[in-house]
Structure formats: structure tokens, C-alpha cells
Amino acid sequence: RPPTDRERAVRRAFREAGLRLKEQPDFRGWLWVHFVSDAGLFSQGLRLGSLSKLAGATRDLREGLLAGRELLPLLKARGVDLRRHRGGVMLFRAPTWLTALVLAWLTAHFEPVRANFAAHSDPDAEEPREVCRDTLAEARRLGIAVPRLEAAEPSFAREVTG
Template sequence: MPLTAIEQLPADQVVWGFPGAGGGFDQDDRLTGSLLPVVFFGTLDAYNHQTERGRAAREVFRGAGFRIGESSDFRGWLLVHFVQNAGLHTQTLRLGDMSKLTTQDVREAILATRELFPLLEARGVDLRRHRGELLPFTAPVRLAAPALALLVTRFPPTRRVMTAHANPEELRAVCRDTLAEARRLGVPAPRLEAAEPWFTETGRFKN
């Protein structure tokens, strides 16, 4: 929980943010990825106001040419991001490389993510507050799947993110934790459960 993570820190000195970026470390511990010109900031319902430090942080990024995204429910924003990754990894763990995703693979990833919406609600997330982030997964799948597949394979920054975001243990951990939470709360997640052999302790990327 975000507030638990900062309970030892002065609340007015904490700024919640997330980069518009992605990638990962390779076997030589070298970080590879892409940094997009956007930074996501947010507040929590318990502290739903911007502090002086928060405003200053935003101005620093604006001054450096970054666009600013805002969320008044940053905890929910993070959970949405987490389940989107879990849904995507049901396919990337099977393939061994995000950049290999086909339209059919993306379709299955979208459906796997949709199945996790009830898990978000069980965790107290109001999905209406995150329509923008969820749009690629709520739009008709016949339109969303080809569009996302094209973005992954043809847009160089996204392709670099997908190719570099390939630490198998990180991907497996996201899926394991999501499925464990779904089971704890009694939320069905059939596609994630079907992918479980790919993210067990002994699971391995496809050669």
C-alpha cells in the first residue's frame, strides 16, 4: 500500500510519480529501454492535494520539456498498470519476447486483462476514474488488438521497451503475485490461471 510505504516519511515531502518509460536489465546488468517525453504524477485520496514540493517537481519536468499526466487516485493508477502488465505477460512469457506479439497474442492479452477488472474493484479501485488508462482494454477487441500489435511492432520507442522489458523473473513475479491476490479475494482469472505453467518457479521462456 502506498501510504504504508511512506508511513515513516513526512507526507508533505513525498511526491508520487511514474516515468513514461520502460525497459529492463539484460544478463549483463545493462539497462536498456526508452524514455518518452511524459511523466505521470498523482495524489492519493487521503492526501488529495498538491504540496509545494509536488508543484516544484512538476515544474522541473515541465521546464525540461516533459508533458505532465495527472491522477487523483494514484494508488488505483498503479494497480491498473500492474494488472495490465499481468495480462500482457500471459502472452510474453509464453513467447519469450514482447516484440514477437501477434494480433492474436495481443487479443488474448487484452482479454486476460479484462478478466482482472473485478480484481481491481475488489481492491477498491473505481474503474470510472481510470477510463483513459483502461481504454485500450475496454475498446472493441477487433479494433484494439490490431492497433496495439501495430504499436508494439512498428513504433520504435515502444518496440525498444517491449524488447528490453524481458527479465523473466520480474515478469513471472508480476503474474504470480496477481494470481495469488485474485485467489485470495476469490476473483476468477481463467486466462491468467491457464498461463500459470509459464510463471511458476520452474517456468522458463520459450526458446
């Protein structure tokens, strides 16, 4: 449908502020793609003790990518049309030997990517654990097999207090 007057005003304000707009027609699906992408990588970072330890770690990044690939059926089960998000899921559909190698190089040599990983490296932060717990709970609820995420569960499971 055509944008409302308010939507046009917001777009104009962003443009006048010098920002370029990139709109997502399926914002909910876009968020889900990023959520499971984070879950795949977070699961391996938490397993190592910190997401920053994934920087340059080809084998561990490969496991994170494979964990993300195992979550693609969860997206489908949630109603996400993966064809609309080709760019977002390409990282998980491409050969992991190649994507892990490229990602390892980027995390080791490209400061903005390394800084992104470092920003999620607080060992006491709950966000990565919650993302993994929520994703695993949803996969279990929908009967989606996610063996890599399940294998990493001890790294993000809630501690049982007695």
C-alpha cells in the first residue's frame, strides 16, 4: 500500500539528516533471519567463552555457520519466506569451507567486523544466552532438529539453583 503522510514525513526527515534509507518489506522475516544467525554464531562464541574468540577461528566459525544452517527449517516453520531473504541466508547456504574462511579473515583483519564481535564479548551478558535459549526452545516446540545448538546448550543453559 502507499505510504502514509507520517511515513513520508519520517522518510524525508531521515533523508534531510543525510541518512540513506533501506527498507525491509518483510521486517519480521528479516528480524527472524538475524535472530537465528546470531543464535548460530553466539552458540559457538559462548562455547568458547567469548564471541571475540571466534575472530580468526575458521573451524569454530564453520560450526557457527552450520548451526545457523540447521536453523533455516525453523525460519520456514515460523512462516518466513526464505526467497525474500536470499541475501540474509546466503551465508548459511554457501559452502561453509569458503564462508568460514572468508569470515575468519574478515574478523581477523577488518576492524569493523572485529569490533562487532568484541561488542558481544561480555562473559556476563545475558543477551547471547537468551538468544540461544529462545531459539532452542522454539526449535524444540516446533520439532526442528538442531543438533549443533543442542550440543552447545551447556554454554548457555540457565544455572540451576537449589
